[in-house]
Amino acid sequence: MNHKVLKTLEYYKILEQLATFASCEETKERCLHLEPLTDPDEIRTLQTTTEDALNRLYKSSSITFAGIHNIHASLKRLDIGGSLNASELLRIRSLLEVAKRAKAYDRSDRADEKTDSLTPLFTELEPLSPLHDEISRCILSEDEIADDASPALFKIRKSIRGMNDRIHAQLTSIMNNSTTRTYLQDAVVTMRDGRYCLPIKAEAKTQVPGMVHDQSSSGSTLFIEPMAVVNLNNELRELFIKEQDEINAILATLSNLVAEHAAALENDYRVLAELDFIFAKAALAKTYNGVAPVFNTNGYINIRKGRHPLLDAKKVVPIDVRLGGEYKQLIVTGPNTGGKTVSLKTVGLLTLMGQSGLHIPAGDRSELAIFDEVFADIGDEQSIEQSLSTFSSHMVNIIRILEHADDRSLVLFDELCAGTDPTEGAALAISILHKLGQYGSVVMATTHYSELKVYALTSEGVENACCEFNVETLSPTYRLLIGIPGKSNAFAISSKLGLADNIIEDAKDRIGQKDADFEDLLANLEASRVTIEKERLEINRYKAEIETLKKQLESKQERLEASKDKILREANEEALQILKEAKDLADETIRNFNKYGKGTAPMSQMEKERTNVRNKMTEKEKKLSNVKKKETTNHNVPKKLRIGDTVKVLSMNLKGTVHTLPNAKGDLYVQMGILRSLVNINDLVLINDDASSPIAKKYGLGKTGGNGSGKIKMSKASSISTEINLIGLTTDEAIARLDKYLDDAYIAHIPSVRIIHGKGTGALRAAVQNHLKRLKYVKSFHLGEFGEGDAGVTIAEFE
Numbered sequence: 001m002n003h004k005v006l007k008t009l010e011y012y013k014i015l016e017q018l019a020t021f022a023s024c025e026e027t028k029e030r031c032l033h034l035e036p037l038t039d040p041d042e043i044r045t046l047q048t049t050t051e052d053a054l055n056r057l058y059k060s061s062s063i064t065f066a067g068i069h070n071i072h073a074s075l076k077r078l079d080i081g082g083s084l085n086a087s088e089l090l091r092i093r094s095l096l097e098v099a100k101r102a103k104a105y106d107r108s109d110r111a112d113e114k115t116d117s118l119t120p121l122f123t124e125l126e127p128l129s130p131l132h133d134e135i136s137r138c139i140l141s142e143d144e145i146a147d148d149a150s151p152a153l154f155k156i157r158k159s160i161r162g163m164n165d166r167i168h169a170q171l172t173s174i175m176n177n178s179t180t181r182t183y184l185q186d187a188v189v190t191m192r193d194g195r196y197c198l199p200i201k202a203e204a205k206t207q208v209p210g211m212v213h214d215q216s217s218s219g220s221t222l223f224i225e226p227m228a229v230v231n232l233n234n235e236l237r238e239l240f241i242k243e244q245d246e247i248n249a250i251l252a253t254l255s256n257l258v259a260e261h262a263a264a265l266e267n268d269y270r271v272l273a274e275l276d277f278i279f280a281k282a283a284l285a286k287t288y289n290g291v292a293p294v295f296n297t298n299g300y301i302n303i304r305k306g307r308h309p310l311l312d313a314k315k316v317v318p319i320d321v322r323l324g325g326e327y328k329q330l331i332v333t334g335p336n337t338g339g340k341t342v343s344l345k346t347v348g349l350l351t352l353m354g355q356s357g358l359h360i361p362a363g364d365r366s367e368l369a370i371f372d373e374v375f376a377d378i379g380d381e382q383s384i385e386q387s388l389s390t391f392s393s394h395m396v397n398i399i400r401i402l403e404h405a406d407d408r409s410l411v412l413f414d415e416l417c418a419g420t421d422p423t424e425g426a427a428l429a430i431s432i433l434h435k436l437g438q439y440g441s442v443v444m445a446t447t448h449y450s451e452l453k454v455y456a457l458t459s460e461g462v463e464n465a466c467c468e469f470n471v472e473t474l475s476p477t478y479r480l481l482i483g484i485p486g487k488s489n490a491f492a493i494s495s496k497l498g499l500a501d502n503i504i505e506d507a508k509d510r511i512g513q514k515d516a517d518f519e520d521l522l523a524n525l526e527a528s529r530v531t532i533e534k535e536r537l538e539i540n541r542y543k544a545e546i547e548t549l550k551k552q553l554e555s556k557q558e559r560l561e562a563s564k565d566k567i568l569r570e571a572n573e574e575a576l577q578i579l580k581e582a583k584d585l586a587d588e589t590i591r592n593f594n595k596y597g598k599g600t601a602p603m604s605q606m607e608k609e610r611t612n613v614r615n616k617m618t619e620k621e622k623k624l625s626n627v628k629k630k631e632t633t634n635h636n637v638p639k640k641l642r643i644g645d646t647v648k649v650l651s652m653n654l655k656g657t658v659h660t661l662p663n664a665k666g667d668l669y670v671q672m673g674i675l676r677s678l679v680n681i682n683d684l685v686l687i688n689d690d691a692s693s694p695i696a697k698k699y700g701l702g703k704t705g706g707n708g709s710g711k712i713k714m715s716k717a718s719s720i721s722t723e724i725n726l727i728g729l730t731t732d733e734a735i736a737r738l739d740k741y742l743d744d745a746y747i748a749h750i751p752s753v754r755i756i757h758g759k760g761t762g763a764l765r766a767a768v769q770n771h772l773k774r775l776k777y778v779k780s781f782h783l784g785e786f787g788e789g790d791a792g793v794t795i796a797e798f799e
Helices: 003-008 011-019 025-032 040-059 072-079 086-109 119-124 129-138 151-176 202-207 227-260 262-287 340-355 391-404 422-439 450-458 490-497 501-510 513-597 603-631 694-699 709-717 731-747 763-774
Strands: 139-141 190-192 195-201 210-215 221-226 294-296 301-306 319-323 329-333 367-369 373-377 409-413 442-447 462-470 475-482 646-649 654-658 667-672 675-680 684-686 723-725 752-756 778-783 793-798
Touching: 003 011, 003 340, 003 373, 011 025, 011 262, 011 340, 025 262, 040 262, 040 294, 040 340, 072 086, 072 227, 072 262, 086 119, 086 129, 086 139, 086 227, 086 262, 119 262, 129 139, 129 227, 151 195, 151 221, 151 227, 190 221, 195 202, 195 210, 195 227, 202 221, 210 227, 221 227, 227 262, 301 340, 319 340, 319 442, 319 475, 329 340, 329 422, 329 450, 340 367, 340 373, 340 409, 340 442, 373 391, 391 409, 391 422, 409 422, 422 442, 422 450, 450 462, 646 667, 654 675, 723 731, 731 752, 731 763, 731 793, 763 778, 763 793
Parallel strands: 294 367, 329 442, 329 462, 373 409, 409 442, 723 752
Antiparallel strands: 190 195, 195 221, 210 221, 301 319, 301 367, 462 475, 646 654, 646 684, 654 667, 667 675, 752 793, 778 793
């Protein structure tokens, strides 16, 4: 990649920003010298590592690699048998601390055990904790070795402290001497050349025997080592030498430990520097919300919501650019300051960044092509760099581009062939674009020439685009519109700024009719585009509303389904409980009746048990009646009831006969065929012979007829019960009473009757059933089933 285009497109400014996020000096240098690549696999690898690092930064807290030092020189010295000083050992300790911190970051970030492209790098790191701890124990700082670094050093320093105390005591004794005190310049103990001295007045130097080590700048004070402490100072000096020797031995020991792990340390530095570089790229991408582009090698560019990374993110207007697919060349027209150059630089810079493994400030699914070369001829007064160029310098650059461009090149022209005669410049620009089209290069060019707009309209593989401009406000919107040529808007802008109308009209008369018609066509296209854009926005708004309503409906449907499932589940649970209770009741009843069937219990006890079962059934029916009652529409509640009145039980939708009068609560027994239930008077409708009454029509009661059969039925129903008890009668008495009862019951239209004859010897049962066989209006009869009286009862049904 040529370095001229890197400077022209301000690529180096991006690298300077990248370097600020690096911790290691070597990494900073690598950032500053990063160049775009052309190998697809290498580019995708770099993009993948950057993306994984960015995901980690978004998922977890940021990681710092501060503390990485280049240890190559130190390890080289160890390799040839040298020893490291305290500063070098501390830099190695710092490197190990970063490695330990990085390992901990990786473990916390991968709590779910998921791996990515960075996992192998983190896995390679070896914190070498024993080496790190040993260096930390022995070396406190670059100038201080710990006393307990070795037993010998501890002993030496203890002796040094004792010797210091003796020397200070001796010197203090000398200073406290009344004679010597008069010779002192100051009553302090000082040190010169590593030996303890006293400040003596120059005129009294002969009065204090000792060695002169220094004098003040004025010469009035001499620093003398009294003879009394010379030997002690000598011993102290020897102890200092021993201390230094022991320190050198400690450093040598630590150096040997480092040498044993030289390979691991070298690898740690390499891995940490690589991670530092990768996370620097991720940190840069995070500042402008960058994304990993999708790459191709067929020259296709599709940038969605692309932003120039050097412009203020709060002010820059994103652009959409498609290039290299249906058309290889894009001609961008429009007024100055409209953002044409920024659009041009955005495409070029994002291409360079993407091929360098950097994320780009654009929308998801943005696509970039991989080019072997990117060429740019940019530099007018409206460029970001504010650089000026002449036609000649531009042409020299264009000639170089034509010499090297091919089908793997991206070429960017800003104001192609401007700065010369418009007619010649336009013709030259068209020829240059035509030649690059033959090469197969992908080209994006800005221009003011109308001829290039026509060239784009009439040439295959060439497309117009413009930077939108608001004539009303005289300001650009910086939106790039593909497929529409732009107007210069010179007349409109001049008019808005106050240029006289007669001058503008005169200028319009001076341009050719074809040019005028072409500008009018562009104006009509722009007006149509604005209208279509408004309609598109309105359609999108409607789509968004429809989508919102759809989601609300789906959510409501989900809630209804969940509620339905809950109701069904609760109903099934309740039904299961009812079945369980019914089974328990049935089991208990079967056991009781089996016991009574053996004759081991009196009949009264059997009837009592039967009544208990019926009461339990009536209680359940009453609860059901209360539930149904809420759903029943208003009706006329019977005011007065008599035993034998025919009624309809609304909750059960059954007809029956009043068996008892209502109690204080309005509850009474109604006989409905073989079923005798306790119901409330509010659940009843009295059946009369007026079939035309509203209530009769509403509930389907009564039957029309002119022979008075309804009255006969009601009179009979008022006195006929649905059962007859023949127990205790002789066979003849029982048959006589039964015959009259059956006639009355049939006339009263009772559908079935219950004949109680008991078990006994079975003679009465046989007589009853023989009589029933002879009656034509008896459709069928059978012994009572479980719950109806068993073998002690016969149920007869009428025709």
